[in-house]
Amino acid sequence: MVTSIRRAWQRLAKAGPKHKPHLELSEKYAHFQRLLSANNQVLALMTDMEEKLSGDYLFDFHYIRSTVDRMRAETTALVEALNGMSGNRYQALSRASAQILGEVEDILKRRREIPVAPLVIRFEDLNAEMAEIAGGKAANLGEVKNRVGLPVPPGFAISSYAYKCFLDYNQLSERLTALLNRWSMADLDTLSQVSQELKVMVHAARVPPDLEEAMCQGYARLAAETGGRPLLALRSSAVGEDLTFTFAGQYATYLNVTPEEMASRYKDIAASLFTPRALFYYKNKGFREEEMAMGVAVMPMIQAKASGVLFTRHSDPRRQDAALINAVWGLGKYAVTGKVSPDQYVVSYEEHGRVLEEVIAEKNVMLVSLPEGGVEERPVPPELVKAPCLGAPEITELLRWAEILERHYGRPQDVEWALDEDGRLWLLQSRPLKVSVKKAVEQKPRVFKDYPVLLDKGTVACRGVGAGPVVIVKSEQDLKNFPPGAVLVARHTSPKYVTVMDRAAAVITDAGSPTGHMALLAREFKVPAILCTENATRVLRPGQVVTVDANFNNVYEGVVQELLDTEKETGNDLADTPVFQTLKAVVKKVVPLNLLNPQDESFAAENCRTLHDVVRFAHEHSMREMFKLSENDLEGDLDLVDLETDLPLKVRLLDLGGGLKRGFRRKVKPQQILSLPFKAFYQGLTSMRWPQAKPAGVKSLASVFVSTEEDVAQGASRWQDQSYVVLSQNYMNFSIRLGYHLSTVEAYLSDQINDNYITFHFKGGGSTPERRERRTRLIAEIISHIDINCRVKGDFIEARVAKYPLKDMARRLTLLGKLTVYTKQLDMVLFSEGIVDWYIKDFLREHVGTGN
Amino acid sequence: MAERLLVVDDEPNMLRLLKTILMDKTGYEVETTNNPLEVEKMLKEQPYDLVVTDLKMPLVDGIDLIEIIKKIDSQIPIIIITAYGTMETAEEAIQKGAYDFITKPFRKESILITIKRALEWKRMHRELAALKTPGA
Numbered sequence: 001m002v003t004s005i006r007r008a009w010q011r012l013a014k015a016g017p018k019h020k021p022h023l024e025l026s027e028k029y030a031h032f033q034r035l036l037s038a039n040n041q042v043l044a045l046m047t048d049m050e051e052k053l054s055g056d057y058l059f060d061f062h063y064i065r066s067t068v069d070r071m072r073a074e075t076t077a078l079v080e081a082l083n084g085m086s087g088n089r090y091q092a093l094s095r096a097s098a099q100i101l102g103e104v105e106d107i108l109k110r111r112r113e114i115p116v117a118p119l120v121i122r123f124e125d126l127n128a129e130m131a132e133i134a135g136g137k138a139a140n141l142g143e144v145k146n147r148v149g150l151p152v153p154p155g156f157a158i159s160s161y162a163y164k165c166f167l168d169y170n171q172l173s174e175r176l177t178a179l180l181n182r183w184s185m186a187d188l189d190t191l192s193q194v195s196q197e198l199k200v201m202v203h204a205a206r207v208p209p210d211l212e213e214a215m216c217q218g219y220a221r222l223a224a225e226t227g228g229r230p231l232l233a234l235r236s237s238a239v240g241e242d243l244t245f246t247f248a249g250q251y252a253t254y255l256n257v258t259p260e261e262m263a264s265r266y267k268d269i270a271a272s273l274f275t276p277r278a279l280f281y282y283k284n285k286g287f288r289e290e291e292m293a294m295g296v297a298v299m300p301m302i303q304a305k306a307s308g309v310l311f312t313r314h315s316d317p318r319r320q321d322a323a324l325i326n327a328v329w330g331l332g333k334y335a336v337t338g339k340v341s342p343d344q345y346v347v348s349y350e351e352h353g354r355v356l357e358e359v360i361a362e363k364n365v366m367l368v369s370l371p372e373g374g375v376e377e378r379p380v381p382p383e384l385v386k387a388p389c390l391g392a393p394e395i396t397e398l399l400r401w402a403e404i405l406e407r408h409y410g411r412p413q414d415v416e417w418a419l420d421e422d423g424r425l426w427l428l429q430s431r432p433l434k435v436s437v438k439k440a441v442e443q444k445p446r447v448f449k450d451y452p453v454l455l456d457k458g459t460v461a462c463r464g465v466g467a468g469p470v471v472i473v474k475s476e477q478d479l480k481n482f483p484p485g486a487v488l489v490a491r492h493t494s495p496k497y498v499t500v501m502d503r504a505a506a507v508i509t510d511a512g513s514p515t516g517h518m519a520l521l522a523r524e525f526k527v528p529a530i531l532c533t534e535n536a537t538r539v540l541r542p543g544q545v546v547t548v549d550a551n552f553n554n555v556y557e558g559v560v561q562e563l564l565d566t567e568k569e570t571g572n573d574l575a576d577t578p579v580f581q582t583l584k585a586v587v588k589k590v591v592p593l594n595l596l597n598p599q600d601e602s603f604a605a606e607n608c609r610t611l612h613d614v615v616r617f618a619h620e621h622s623m624r625e626m627f628k629l630s631e632n633d634l635e636g637d638l639d640l641v642d643l644e645t646d647l648p649l650k651v652r653l654l655d656l657g658g659g660l661k662r663g664f665r666r667k668v669k670p671q672q673i674l675s676l677p678f679k680a681f682y683q684g685l686t687s688m689r690w691p692q693a694k695p696a697g698v699k700s701l702a703s704v705f706v707s708t709e710e711d712v713a714q715g716a717s718r719w720q721d722q723s724y725v726v727l728s729q730n731y732m733n734f735s736i737r738l739g740y741h742l743s744t745v746e747a748y749l750s751d752q753i754n755d756n757y758i759t760f761h762f763k764g765g766g767s768t769p770e771r772r773e774r775r776t777r778l779i780a781e782i783i784s785h786i787d788i789n790c791r792v793k794g795d796f797i798e799a800r801v802a803k804y805p806l807k808d809m810a811r812r813l814t815l816l817g818k819l820t821v822y823t824k825q826l827d828m829v830l831f832s833e834g835i836v837d838w839y840i841k842d843f844l845r846e847h848v849g850t851g852n
Numbered sequence: 853m854a855e856r857l858l859v860v861d862d863e864p865n866m867l868r869l870l871k872t873i874l875m876d877k878t879g880y881e882v883e884t885t886n887n888p889l890e891v892e893k894m895l896k897e898q899p900y901d902l903v904v905t906d907l908k909m910p911l912v913d914g915i916d917l918i919e920i921i922k923k924i925d926s927q928i929p930i931i932i933i934t935a936y937g938t939m940e941t942a943e944e945a946i947q948k949g950a951y952d953f954i955t956k957p958f959r960k961e962s963i964l965i966t967i968k969r970a971l972e973w974k975r976m977h978r979e980l981a982a983l984k985t986p987g988a
Binding site for chain 2: 052056057058059060061062063186187188191276277280281283284574577578579
């Protein structure tokens with residue numbers, strides 16, 4: 001590497017005055033800084049999005065839109081910066097990034113489409129997954145009929161596609177838009193007027209002949225199944241109630257409809273969607289037919305003796321073990337609308353159908369079907385007014401339904417039922433039960449006093465509670481053997497921990513950043529994580545069982561069951577909303593990390609699947625580009641200055657900005673250098689204390705840097721090489737030549753933890769192969785002790801540490817400075833493995849504060 | 853008796869989220885509308901204890917709505933929901949008589965606490981007024 005610097009140096013003399021490589025270097029560094037900034041921005045935006053997915057937040061589409069826009073801008077800037085640093089060598093990354101951003105955009109633009117489907121579908125052919133086609137109500141009736149096996153009347157759904165055909169056939173979308181544009185609708189009266197006008201328009205529209213034909217065929221099948229000519233119930237079955245519920249108001253339902261009226265009532269249901277509230281929405285957002293797609297469920301009218309509602313769970317928390325049944329005489333509409341006070345039965349599950357509470361109301365009127373069609377309110381016969389609508393067999397049967405439905409759906413249901421004149425119970429509707437929970441949210445105590453608190457500081461990266469035995473992870477082998485349910489404890493964060501995220505109960509680290517790669521992964525896998533505890537690896541013992549409360553930043557000894565229990569109760573009630581689902585889909589394209597190991601061949605731009613991959617790849621390669629500074633960029637007319645120092649080192653400096661005190665000079669003194677990493681490293685170089693056993697023949701500091709006789713014997717010449725430093729206020733790239741040792745120390749130090757890193761490369765040195773290997777071992781063991789990840793290939797050492805706070809990084813740089821001198825001193829004395837161990841211990845004891 | 857809240861937002865998704873949260877976490881009764889033009893009619897038809905409204909809506913924005921609401925019921929606390937970066941308008945809303953504002957996106961707990969505080973404030977006002985009324 002230094003050879004290439006020298007070559008570059010030699011070319012300097014030939015470079016013409018127009019050549020401005022210094023400028024290019026400054027530009028490269030400026031790109032690097034822009035990249036670091038964009039990297040942080042993107043990681044912070046990812047963190048923000050994941051936080052929103054925790055279920056603790058309320059956000060809207062505008063939030064997703066604006067976050068994605070900012071993310072696109074920063075990612076694009078980041079990729080451009082990397083290309084700027086490298087002469088556009090990362091075109092593949094530009095392509096990968098554009099591809100992923102396009103996919104994210106598709107998610108945001110994705111609209112619900114009305115799927116092409118048969119116009120009419122029998123209940124027998126429906127299930128819960130077909131809500132898009134038949135609407136929620138009809139799809140669920142199919143589910144209950146076919147998969148749950150409870151008695152649902154025969155019937156059919158008119159599909160959402162039929163509704164689209166109806167709109168298209170009459171060009172209603174265009175006419176609606178035209179009408180909305182004609183009116184300013186600045187007040188309620190106009191809105192109501194337009195709503196009326198529109199209903200007339202829809203009612204005047206024609207049901208397409210093929211749809212009418214399909215409805216008739218559907219009816220003919222029903223008639224054949226039931227015998228005779230049944231009258232019908234037409235119930236609207238909304239698609240995507242999540243989108244429409246807030247403004248559509250009450251959907252129309254028509255009872256006791258004759259087959260001849262079916263098409264006409266269908267249009268009435270379609271018209272009922274255009275409430276003033278819906279019109280206001282369409283006026284301001286634009287009309288989209290897919291947003292109000294609608295199905296209709298058609299069933300034969302059940303001649304109901306009694307009807308009502310079954311809540312499979314009582315809403316009162318004190319009655320959690322019970323189901324609640326309401327019942328009225330006649331048709332069920334009066335039980336729902338509150339026209340009549342219904343009978344009420346509270347029925348216990350645990351006591352197998354025992355009625356815990358029974359209120360028999362005075363039911364003076366009822367709604368009945370007329371034989372010729374239509375419904376009518378009638379007085380209840382006097383003997384029935386105060387009589388209970390249900391007997392024990394019906395109550396037992398309804399409770400049996402409740403049990404089956406809860407088991408099937410996994411949550412409480414709100415069921416409409418009818419009891420026909422033959423005493424048969426029919427299920428007319430089942431949907432998730434929505435209840436207002438009237439319980440105060442209990443505040444959890446911040447600290448559980450009964451359990452010893454082992455750690456109480458750090459930064460929460462992913463909220464939650466987890467418990468398990470501590471596993472201290474130091475190597476990849478520890479990850480391979482990581483047992484399920486254990487708590488991962490490590491010195492620093494690493495994206496490689498993703499391999500155990502699916503089985504870790506929690507993660508605790510001494511250092512790291514909550515917006516770093518691993519923190520993002522912890523949130524993706526919902527693993528509670530506390531970072532920056534400073535001393536978790538020292539305080540926690542392997543195998544010790546702990547409870548990690550990553551809500552309040554405490555780690556307890558033992559299992560705090562109360563904490564684990566309360567955590568289970570907090571579910572996410574927003575998870576199934578469209579806005580949440582959209583963010584989740586976006587985050588899936590953004591956050592997962594596929595490029596884990598920079599040493600793998602698969603760590604390539606082509607393999608970037610998410611924006612996280614893109615930024616990780618770009619950040620890694622930006623550091624490599626900066627590391628290569630000396631090789632490729634030290635050409636041309638550079639403003640280099642010499643360092644005036646007592647050390648036997650020839651050092652030339654190039655300032656990229658803010659690294660030196662102001663004022664041009666040919667020489668600088670160490671105290672005139674402002675570069676944070678350089679100052680830390682230089683402090684190590686100069687503060688070296690000598691080991692007690694000096695190498696034989698060493699007389700002065702200078703003499704240790706002079707090549708050994710042995711080196712000379714191998715054909716090397718003395719003192720011909722020059723060390724170079726490229727630096728800025730936060731950056732240093734130091735190529736050090738000491739005799740035949742070549743090391744490069746590169747570092748970025750700032751207040752931004754995510755940006756901080758040190759890269760250390762060491763190569764060669766004179767002496768015999770055994771001694772070189774001993775020296776390599778010495779360096780590798782020492783730097784592993786100061787938590788720098790190290791890879792050794794022969795006598796080549798490659799080490800990296802990142803994401804520690806500034807002062808920790810500076811401390812390591814100082815130690816690397818000391819180590820640089822220390823290893824040079826030992827060239828001649830590493831005559832056995834035992835002596836290597838002795839010198840390792842000596843250095844650690846003297847400079848790191850440990851002797852082990 | 854459960855307190856009645858009216859939530860106004862032109863974005864149906866936000867309305868749905870707010871309703872879900874308020875219903876799940878509290879015992880409040882919650883009505884919603886995406887149409888600010890309806891608010892006047894709704895308040896006249898039934899009493900409400902508190903209004904939560906978005907600031908930026910078509911035709912009638914939150915600021916106008918504050919005046920409309922205050923004319924019908926001067927005591928009703930109004931909580932304004934603002935988008936990030938519209939601080940000045942939020943301050944204007946407070947000057948016009950809104951009780952408080954909350955910036956989107958927000959934590960669920962934040963809106964619950966803000967609502968709870970606003971309702972307590974209203975209750976205290978009512979009690980104070982009763983104390984000041986002679987013979988009360």
